[in-house]
Amino acid sequence: MTDRATPSDTYSYLGPAGTFTEAALKLVEAAAGKPWRSVNNVGEALDDVVTGRSVGAVIAIENSVDGGVSATQDALARIPGVRIVGEYLVPVDFVLVARHGTALSDVRTVNAHPVAYAQTHGWLEANVPGHGHIPASSNVAAATALLDEHPVADAAVAPPGITDHHDLAVLASSIGDNASAVTRFVLVSRTLAIPERTGADKTSVIVELPSEHPGALVDMLEQFATRGINMGLLSSRPIGDELGRYRFVIDLDGHVHDERVADALLGLRRFSPRVTFLGSYPRADGFRPEVSARYSDEAFVEARDWLRAIVSGETDAG
Amino acid sequence: MTDRATPSDTYSYLGPAGTFTEAALKLVEAAAGKPWRSVNNVGEALDDVVTGRSVGAVIAIENSVDGGVSATQDALARIPGVRIVGEYLVPVDFVLVARHGTALSDVRTVNAHPVAYAQTHGWLEANVPGHGHIPASSNVAAATALLDEHPVADAAVAPPGITDHHDLAVLASSIGDNASAVTRFVLVSRTLAIPERTGADKTSVIVELPSEHPGALVDMLEQFATRGINMGLLSSRPIGDELGRYRFVIDLDGHVHDERVADALLGLRRFSPRVTFLGSYPRADGFRPEVSARYSDEAFVEARDWLRAIVSGETDAG
């Protein structure tokens, strides 16, 4: 689409170094040894991909505690020309850091990204009672701000690797309220080639409902249910023009090369005024759904052969 | 399939001459001027078609008062290799006939085919109170038996044209309890060529449910509902091996050349252990269902094009 002389091999991520997004990017095999570009927000990351400044970008799409990442979901709905080609899970773990010499009992104000704050709120309430919260733009920014001349807070919530990059003291470790918290990241790219089917795949789409009437959503979801397709994420996002109008961001079990998924996408497309195919890609958790014989590729192929023979008049196989 | 030297041009029908089935056969344009063969029952008619003795057979499939004709439905389920290629409606009207010299007040016993008897029962109760009923094997047989040496009945219920063929007196006309009663006949053939789509078509199938669980029938019918396809007839027939196991004889609005119908048949085939395609053919009543844009051929073609472009990597049309 752009006629760049030299295709980029750069990967964009929400920086700076030390963020969970960087940790996710470390899981992307193809990105090893390539230039990494730290950006400030999801829009910028997708923009890098669309313009060809980067070959891929890693962005957070869902958190097991905080839910769908609205900014990512809305950006994917708004920005055409990008595809999800991979999925990565990063456990969410936090430390409380401060300048050297600060004791936990000295802490009055805590700097933290709102999502990180939400995930450590229980610990902070219990261990830093009466603290004030200063919101930061990223987990790393919260920590580095402690080193400012006039720091706005006494301590910061940060990812565990923060002390690799910055000279800070760890006041407490593993302060997340949910030990199994995890964030799901996706790798987006401009390529149109769809990753190979592995048997443990996801397909992501964004769908608008045709109109508001009782049952429109049920009708849409039946496109999956009647083909034995489970949904992971179902997230409603406002279309934005008025209250009460939503689009749905949906993760399906399966790959567009699976007959049942392709058939469901056809059904969606006929049903909805707008369907955005975000991609089919290997699942990070490797889960392989059991598919009943009724929804297997063979069942679809066999049915097509049966019907083709009837329509062509080759058989009395009625 | 059979290697007959000379293909038959004969049409079979449930005789004898004068039956409603003969009246239906008179509506079959292709049968005009061809030999007609009177048979004794539906099985024999279908047998004529299967063996090639006849090129077509007209059989009653449904009556507006008496419902689906079980014998026909079961024969179509049992006998492979026949297709429905046309549909014909014949108004059902009856006369009460007797030997000359018999008055209505003389009638004590009435000979009538059970279906005809059911459709004139109200009139007979009112006008021949206390009469006995002798069942006949056909409407015409009931009448002709009056001319036997030792007739088993005093009068017979018969089609209006009976006096064209037999020397009988009409005691009363239009004795049917329902003035708008009509019987639906189908023309069956061994040909595999499907009649052209006219826009006012029906498709008939026989479907077995996959297993007995709450909702299996709903799942099956949703194959039609989710594609905007109306059903005419839905008739359950016992499979016969045990109580509670049924197959369903179903008439759909539309033609197998309609995308939505073809897609529904694919869904049925994947769902059901056994689907029999009985045929797509022009409706006798000429009714053209309105099809919403969502279920039009264009919607199916457009969706396929959209998906094909995605899968082939030609487009970012996601």
Place this chain on the structure above:
Amino acid sequence: MTDRATPSDTYSYLGPAGTFTEAALKLVEAAAGKPWRSVNNVGEALDDVVTGRSVGAVIAIENSVDGGVSATQDALARIPGVRIVGEYLVPVDFVLVARHGTALSDVRTVNAHPVAYAQTHGWLEANVPGHGHIPASSNVAAATALLDEHPVADAAVAPPGITDHHDLAVLASSIGDNASAVTRFVLVSRTLAIPERTGADKTSVIVELPSEHPGALVDMLEQFATRGINMGLLSSRPIGDELGRYRFVIDLDGHVHDERVADALLGLRRFSPRVTFLGSYPRADGFRPEVSARYSDEAFVEARDWLRAIVSGETDAG
């Protein structure tokens, strides 16, 4: 309803003595030692019940080979004020009988009730090739007619017990084409008291669809599916006013005293322009459906208690 001085204790059945219906009546405990009244058809039997001439009537409602008995289904839809209070299964078995001195090889014509003929057709084709069929009004009438001065047939298909009542020779036994064939009978009564719930019950209803649109039938059946209720019989019968309009005769697993069945009936009633409750009664086969916790009486009661507390403001149990 009628002010008879002495309530009847008579039971009506489709006679004469020796029919399968009589065999079914023998299974009715309450009828032992009471007067039995032989009638000529289902309408007469129901009429006996409605007028109080009989306290109950046994009528065939379904055959495992031939399907729903249309006459019964239509009579139950037409005649108000009767309830099904019991169900009885009678194995269907046939003998071929003739006058003494007749050999099987002598038989040219066979007298048989059409349903009996359908169920022995295979045997007759194989063992009496080329025979003619004379339809009879009942299985017993077919046999007794052999003793007429001028018999219309050489042999008759009859129930096994026929020789207890009539002096006939058995030419062949167990001539039914399906060894496990069975006919289902119901006991109808005018009583409004509903038989006690046993845990192995059926509920029968007749339902009309609200209007013809794609999915109306699905909507109706979902009343059962969404409450975990399995259907036995689903039989469509023409309403009779025009082709394509049907009512449905439905047997449900469960008793109206089961919460899930009562709730489904409420849903039906709101949905349908006409619902006829035919009765809840013990199943003949004693089958007890497994009911998931979600559809148990407890689940319904608990949900009602929960909602009542909310609506009354007693609880924050929201």
Place this chain on the structure above:
Amino acid sequence: MTDRATPSDTYSYLGPAGTFTEAALKLVEAAAGKPWRSVNNVGEALDDVVTGRSVGAVIAIENSVDGGVSATQDALARIPGVRIVGEYLVPVDFVLVARHGTALSDVRTVNAHPVAYAQTHGWLEANVPGHGHIPASSNVAAATALLDEHPVADAAVAPPGITDHHDLAVLASSIGDNASAVTRFVLVSRTLAIPERTGADKTSVIVELPSEHPGALVDMLEQFATRGINMGLLSSRPIGDELGRYRFVIDLDGHVHDERVADALLGLRRFSPRVTFLGSYPRADGFRPEVSARYSDEAFVEARDWLRAIVSGETDAG
């Protein structure tokens, strides 16, 4: 729950004075002339209500551009004992403010609450290219921070009324990207009395799905669809224990005193391992849904009367 001698008449809201939440509170008639308490976050507001410190609290629940407010939805799921009793809509409009003497061309960094930033991002990109964003904890805090000794930003995104309270200069007005943007607030209370039905009502619930299988969500939504109930909001929120487990925050058209809504809640309760009733309350937009006769109160009452008569044996109304 608390045994306070004097019930509070205070209302809590997300402050400080000048926020959109305060604007919503101004719409609450009952709060006029009562003490208002400014709090720092949704949890604190609900806590005020639960402990009885306040009689009510106004909290944002949804924004037409940014979607459901996760913090509110999660707090309502987590904190028992509160009910939604009112709904209020506040148009979202923003100004860009700065210290006196600052020109638009001087602005390099903009302080803004993340949601406000998202809603003015387009304008800022176009008019303050290359600006940096400093996240603030509230729209008002962003503005007041400009008056700090060492302000962290050159300008702030704030509500229009900000200059009533603070001595700041307006650099630009109506900078929201969507002129019709609106935020929906709810009034929560500890009272268990349900606001009267007005005919233009909403009911809010939080529902967990019983288990993950294809179609569980469809089954849940059919509880509404089969009763003709439209949904406004459907928002999925992670339960938090692991990826892929969600609860759903749902707004229904109608009041729990509407029979169809009560019946749907019963269905939900039987279906779901956990249903939280958040309340029925008048809609802010006054919209009165049309209810088809099939789902009217009369239909429910009539059906119950019908069934009661059957079960009690009073009628043959079957």
